[in-house]
Amino acid sequence: MRTVQLGRTGEQISQLALGCMIMGTVTPEDEAVTILNRYAEAGGNFLDTADCYCWWESQGSYGGESEELVGRWLARSGRREDVFLATKGSAVVRNLDLVWKDGRPEWDAAYRNFVGAGAKTLRDAIDGSLRRLGTDHVDLYYVHVDDRSTPLEETLEALAGIVQAGKVRYIGWSNVRTWRLERIRQLCAQHGWPAPVALQQQHSYLRRRAGLRHVSIVDDEQLDYLQTHDDLTLVAYSPILKGIYDDPEKRRNHGVMSAYDGPDAEARAAAVVEVAAEVGVTPNALVLAWLMQQSSPTVVPLIGPRTLQQYEAALPALDVKLTEEQVARLDAAGA
Template sequence: METMELGRTGTQVSKLALGAMQMGGATSEADSIRILDRYLEAGGSFLDTADCYEWWAHRGSRGGESEELLGRWLRNRRDRVFLATKGSAVPAYSDELWNADGTANWELARRTFAGAGADTLRHALDGSLKRLGTDHVDLYYVHVDDVGTPLEETLEALSGLVTAGKVRYLGWSNVRTWRLEAIRRLCERYGWVAPVALQQQHSYLRPKAGNASASIVGAEQWDYLTEHRDLQLVAYSPILKGVYDDPAKRAGHWMMENYAGPDVGARLAVLNEVAAELGSTPNRTVLAWLLHQARPSVVPLIGPKTPEQLDDLLPALEIKLDASQLARLEAAGA
């Protein structure tokens, strides 16, 4: 697996990142270990988790299962990985976080996220470090942008975590472009450590007109990233839960709610044509397309639930799209 520079930090990371959200929850420990070992063997080094993963997997959880599992696996491997985790999105514990049928009450969770207050982040990071069994993380994200806490408080606290040696680099996730600009200006004004990574949802399909999500890269945010090359885009849900390979799954999947629009059919048609030319699958072709992006560059963050799903996606690393194929994929649709 090839590596690339993270933003303009000078630090090399693998071009494909591995998300551990389901590890310790939906994915068993045995399968999680197989996925992690296979990714490392393939040359991968960029691991991503969060302190809230995966509280919604079962009633009574407070999150942290993913970090705990990674902590066990990381023993004698810590120096081989670039480790990212996140804070701010653990909801206040309550029995009401789960509905009667055991599903998560996301409406309540979103109203009670821990947020990005200074003390909250300091305690959250200490908890993450303990679960991960390490004295530092390479990248620490504000998981969910907290507009209720002054940015100055959050940024000063985060900068202090870097100064203390507990964090190497900072990032932000699920955030609007205007907030990114405010963050950058405050860091420049006060000499605080600025974020070098932005983790957002990004894929081949374009978000639909009127999409109000702060979590999905739109045209404005793409332009912003093009002009600010020191901010690395890490794209989560790059294959939208695998819907590109399965029309039946795509037709009824909630993930499509943010993407249904007039150019979906045209983009899928070209994607399928190019995939056929390559002897590949649409999912792999989407990953390859993202890996070919240069302005701005993209680190796709995959989250396979099983070892078989990882093995199905890794061949995307070998796909070479020529200039004509890239142009057709880019031009497809409205």
């Protein structure tokens, strides 16, 4: 498995990251452990989780199941030193009673009830994550959901303290606007606080539809910002958009497409199918290969397989080398 440098840190991370979000809930422990073992055996080292994973899968849960499973795997496998371990804080729900209705979570209510990125909240959150993960530090710690109700100075000073205490090596940010990211970086430079080295956003081959306002999906401005600031690595979650590239029927009916529907998406989906046939992989794998071949900015796709079969379906992407002509054709596709 190829590696790339994380920002300008000198750290080498796998160019295909493994998301552990649903491990221990949707994905049973035995299957999750098999996926983790296969990933490590293939040379993968970049694991991603969060303290809130997966409260929405079980009413009454505040999350933590994923971190606990990863912690058990690290303890049994003895691979902690081989793993670049990332987790996140700020998106645990304060009051579960306010977000569940008729046995289903209401996401609008959840977003209004996240604990946020206050100083005490983050200090408590990292201690909880370390306890569940069974380690004395994590390599990368994200603010999971940008918190505009807490002064950035408070959040950044707390993160600096957590880094200074040795509990976190590097920080990152997720689900954030570009102007906020620039403000974060300015404050870090001004006060000598550690600046983010990773930006985790939803990013795929399809482009969000015209006119859509969506804080979590990379737009043209954010891509331009990342191209200019190579000390930030883009970690792309939902890179294959729930697997819609392989299935035209799924593209027509899946809710994930509401952010992408339109002539541009149709043209780009057709281009993916065409090039995937040429190189002999599935369209989903082709999209992962295209993302891994990006260099400006560097992109690390974050896969979150539900099953071992889904994990194995992603692996052919590692062996794809697209020609300059194929990359140009994919880049040019669209309305």
